[in-house]
Amino acid sequence: QSVLTQPPSASGTPGQRVTISCSGSSSNIGSHTVNWYQQLPETAPRLLIYSNNQRPSGVPDRFSGSKSGTSASLAISGLQSVDEADYYCAAWDDSLNGFVVFGGGTKLTVL
């Protein structure tokens, strides 16, 4: 069981807007910023969004993040087939000397 809760799957058609939710608690999302990772098949995760809504260099502006209280969301607009991947949320957690906790991942299918 992952500390952060995500829906196991999501889907959309090309051009659509899709959102993925992430729910946590006061010791993680409620106190710290949220980050999102994209994992394409057979590859390592890569940072997609950091500090709730910041995009690293090279990440298209179709990807955006938001946070409210102990929940966060990742939005993908103008969905493309190359976006088909697993998406993970993460946040620092203050429990037990502090560590990064992850969501269970959401598999995004582009129909």
Next chain:
Amino acid sequence: EVQLVESGGGLVQPGGSLRLSCAASGFTFSSSWMYWVRQTPGKGLVWVSRINSDGSSTTYAASVKGRFTISRDNAKNTVYLQMNSLRAEDTAIYYCTRLTHSGSYYVDYWGQGTLVTVSS
């Protein structure tokens, strides 16, 4: 360009040992906290261990405490994970990652991962 390259994974019998290595380049390794994360199909991404920049502070997940040891050699830009008394449930892809800070701590770079399989 930041690169993290893991090595040392493989097949090992229950109770055996492995040492993973992670060679870092493209950033000031001696100033960076490093983190091992593992991924299994059933349990997703889980943190394993972290080490601060000079190696004076280490932390472990409860599931590996007492069996795994993280260390680093800043002269070689390398972080290690010594894994002893391995169990079937340690089977996973192990990723070396860099921990950074901007408001809160988070992982910004990942290695390609190395597969550890514990089986008889």
